Every structure is written in C-alpha cells, then in structure tokens.
Amino acid sequence: MSDRGKQGDNVHDAAKKNILAEFQALFFAMRSLSSYPWHSFERALQRADSSQIFVELLERTCLHPVCQKKPPSAKYRRRFLTELIKRHEATASEPLDELYDALAVVLASEEQCVCYKSYFLPAGGAITLAENEATISEGTTGMVTWEAALYLAEWALGNPQAFQHRVVLELGSGMGLAGVAVCRSCHPKRYTFSDCHPGVLRRLRDNVKLNGLEDPGGPRVAVEELDWGAVADERLRDLRPDTVIAADVVYDPDVIDTLVSLLRRLLAIPVLTRPSDIYIASAVRNPDTYAYFRRQCGKVGLRHQVLTEPVARIFPYNRTSAIEMIRLHL
Incomplete structure (x- = not known):
C-alpha cells in the first residue's frame, strides 16, 4: 500500500474513533437521539465493515462496564438499540446477533424512576450520577443535572488553580x-456540597459515595444542609471557604434577595477566613430575573466580573441557552 493510502486509512480510523467516542458520551449522558452524529456514522459505514462498527459501538455503549453496573434508563437503551437495529438493517448486512441480544436484555429489564448518567473525564474515568428521569420530582427541579452545572464543571477542569x-x-x-x-x-x-431539599440531599449523599469521594487519600468531603436565609454567621465561619461556587441558582426571583444576602455575608467574614473567590454559572433563561440578580448584588456592594475566556467542550449538553460565568467580589 502506498504512503498516501496508509495516510488515508489513518484518517478514516481517527474519524471512526472520534465518532465512537461522541456516541459513547451522548449515550451515557442520555442525550436525545437526534443529537447523535448520524451523518458521520453513515459515512463511516461506507468506508469499513459495517457490522464491525456496530459491534464496536455496542462495546462502547450497552456492553461497556459502566453500563453493566450503572446503566442509563431501560427506556432510553431500548430506543437507542432500536435505532441501531433499524440502521443496521438498512445496510443489507446479515442480521447481527449482538444487537438483538442486547435488546433482549433491555426488554427484560424493569423500568425504574431513577436512572444513571455518566460523564467521561479527559484524564480518564467517569462521573456517574443517580438522577430522576422526570425534570420535576418531589416538588423540586434539583433531582437532575442542568446545563450550567456542566458548564461550571468544564470551567473548573480548565482552571484547577481556583480550587487546588x-x-x-x-x-x-x-x-x-x-x-x-x-x-x-x-x-x-476540603469540599462541602450543600443544598436544602431533603430529597436532593439524600440523592446527593448517594452520588458522593457512588463516585468514591469518601475514600482515604482524597479531599475531605462533606454534604451539608444549608438554608441560605437561616444559616448563622458562626456556621459560615466554621465552613471557612476559600472558594465558593454555584450553578443555576439564579432562576427564581423569590430567592434572589436571600442568595445575595448570603453571598455578601460570605464576603464579609473576617479576612483570615474570607473567601477569595465566588464563582457563579447561570443559564440566562429569563434576562429580567438575571438582571435583577446583578442589580441586587450591586446594591449590597458586590461587584462582578464576567469571565469570558473560552471553555473547552468536554461534556455533551444543550448549548443553545446563554450561560454566563461571573466572579463576585467586594
């Protein structure tokens, strides 16, 4: 084979590898099937053994060890496999037993209200979270992961010095x-997770354990109930944060004043224990609500800096909503 032919094969192999990695990330995050790169997948099928690509895709998704232990919902896996079978049948290849075997396993699975979503880290390994399938459950929207949290995580991975x-x-x-x-x-x-909803706190504690954060050798980790309006100054001093972060907390006008008051109190803690940084990531769904938050911050003497540096795209999520990242300071 000529050098040009070998170079072409390497390009095709790299393209196939990227497609499989994208499918894997989308599958474990339970993203809509319409968001998958199907056109790129169809092109890859034209350049290689189609059955082998389907087998490799199964190994990266439904047959992956993460899926065997903490799978996406049965309904989602069923829809995914049904789509794969339809596309494999369109290639006019012989039926692929592996696809039908995987579907049979899913059809025999019981549907649960709780599913698992996994997000792969650039350095290896995955974050796996137990979440509710419903956007609103137990009277809260906090039982699912929202876009601003994914954006904040991406920003953190690109700025480890803010936390080290x-x-x-x-x-x-x-x-x-x-x-x-x-x-x-x-x-x-040390890292303190906090929330105030009992159901969210219960699931949050489970997710901390699920990801091995209580293992020796890692940072000290705690999960705390924290009522923004009722927490005492003494408790805030005990927490002694150097860095405070939050994602998607600026969506309800009824809690903004309480949130702003808490942020001001955190920055007013005596200098030896005062947080040096407060970072907030917000999906700006309602510009009026977000503008009100920024005005209230200004009224209590909190200045803000919009962080505009590019953030590497690591996790799959809907990026159509405007997400703003700010740093607050006195």
Whole structure:
C-alpha cells in the first residue's frame, strides 16, 4: 500500500474513533437521539465493515462496564438499540446477533424512576450520577443535572488553580456533578456540597459515595444542609471557604434577595477566613430575573466580573441557552 493510502486509512480510523467516542458520551449522558452524529456514522459505514462498527459501538455503549453496573434508563437503551437495529438493517448486512441480544436484555429489564448518567473525564474515568428521569420530582427541579452545572464543571477542569489546596463551598449542589468534577480533578483541600431539599440531599449523599469521594487519600468531603436565609454567621465561619461556587441558582426571583444576602455575608467574614473567590454559572433563561440578580448584588456592594475566556467542550449538553460565568467580589 502506498504512503498516501496508509495516510488515508489513518484518517478514516481517527474519524471512526472520534465518532465512537461522541456516541459513547451522548449515550451515557442520555442525550436525545437526534443529537447523535448520524451523518458521520453513515459515512463511516461506507468506508469499513459495517457490522464491525456496530459491534464496536455496542462495546462502547450497552456492553461497556459502566453500563453493566450503572446503566442509563431501560427506556432510553431500548430506543437507542432500536435505532441501531433499524440502521443496521438498512445496510443489507446479515442480521447481527449482538444487537438483538442486547435488546433482549433491555426488554427484560424493569423500568425504574431513577436512572444513571455518566460523564467521561479527559484524564480518564467517569462521573456517574443517580438522577430522576422526570425534570420535576418531589416538588423540586434539583433531582437532575442542568446545563450550567456542566458548564461550571468544564470551567473548573480548565482552571484547577481556583480550587487546588483550597477549602471549597458549593451552594445548591443538586446532583453533585460540578463538585465531583472538582474533587476528582482539581485537588481541593476540603469540599462541602450543600443544598436544602431533603430529597436532593439524600440523592446527593448517594452520588458522593457512588463516585468514591469518601475514600482515604482524597479531599475531605462533606454534604451539608444549608438554608441560605437561616444559616448563622458562626456556621459560615466554621465552613471557612476559600472558594465558593454555584450553578443555576439564579432562576427564581423569590430567592434572589436571600442568595445575595448570603453571598455578601460570605464576603464579609473576617479576612483570615474570607473567601477569595465566588464563582457563579447561570443559564440566562429569563434576562429580567438575571438582571435583577446583578442589580441586587450591586446594591449590597458586590461587584462582578464576567469571565469570558473560552471553555473547552468536554461534556455533551444543550448549548443553545446563554450561560454566563461571573466572579463576585467586594
């Protein structure tokens, strides 16, 4: 084979590898099937043994060890496999037993209200979270991971110096994605997840254990109930955060004043224990609500800096919503 032919094969192999990696990330994050790169997948099928590509795709998704232990929902896996079977049949190849065997396993599975979503880290390994399938459950939206938390996690992975050897407090941790990413990759000294909804806290504690954050050798980790309006100054001093972070906490006008008051109190802690940084990532769904938050910050003397540096795309999520990252300071 000529050097040009070998170079072409290498390009095709690299393209196939990228497609399989993208499918894997989308599958474990339970993204809509319409978001998959089907056109690229069809082109790859034209350049190689189609059955082999389907087998490799199964090994990266339904047959992957993560899926065997903590799978996406049965309904989602069923839809995914049905789509794969339809596309494999369109290639006019012989039926692929592996596809039908995988579907049979899913059809025999019981549907649960709780599913697992996994997000692969650049350095290896995955963050796996137990979440509710419903957007609203137990009277809260905190039982699922929202886009701003994914964005905050991506920003943290690109800025580990903001957390390394620091005491970190996260407000409104939800299912824990951002905090797990920080603990796994940014080496904080201590990390406190916090929320106030009993169901969210219960699931959050489970996710902290699920990701091995209580293992010896890692940062000290705690999950705390934190009512923004009722927490005492003494408790805030005990937490002694160097860095405070939050994602998607600026969406309800009814809690903004309480949140702003808490942020001001955190920055007013005596200098030896005052947090040096407060970072908030917000999906700007309602510009009026977000503008009100920024005005209230200004009224209590909190200045903000919009962080505009590019953030590497690591996790799959809907990027159509505007997400703004700010740093607050006095």
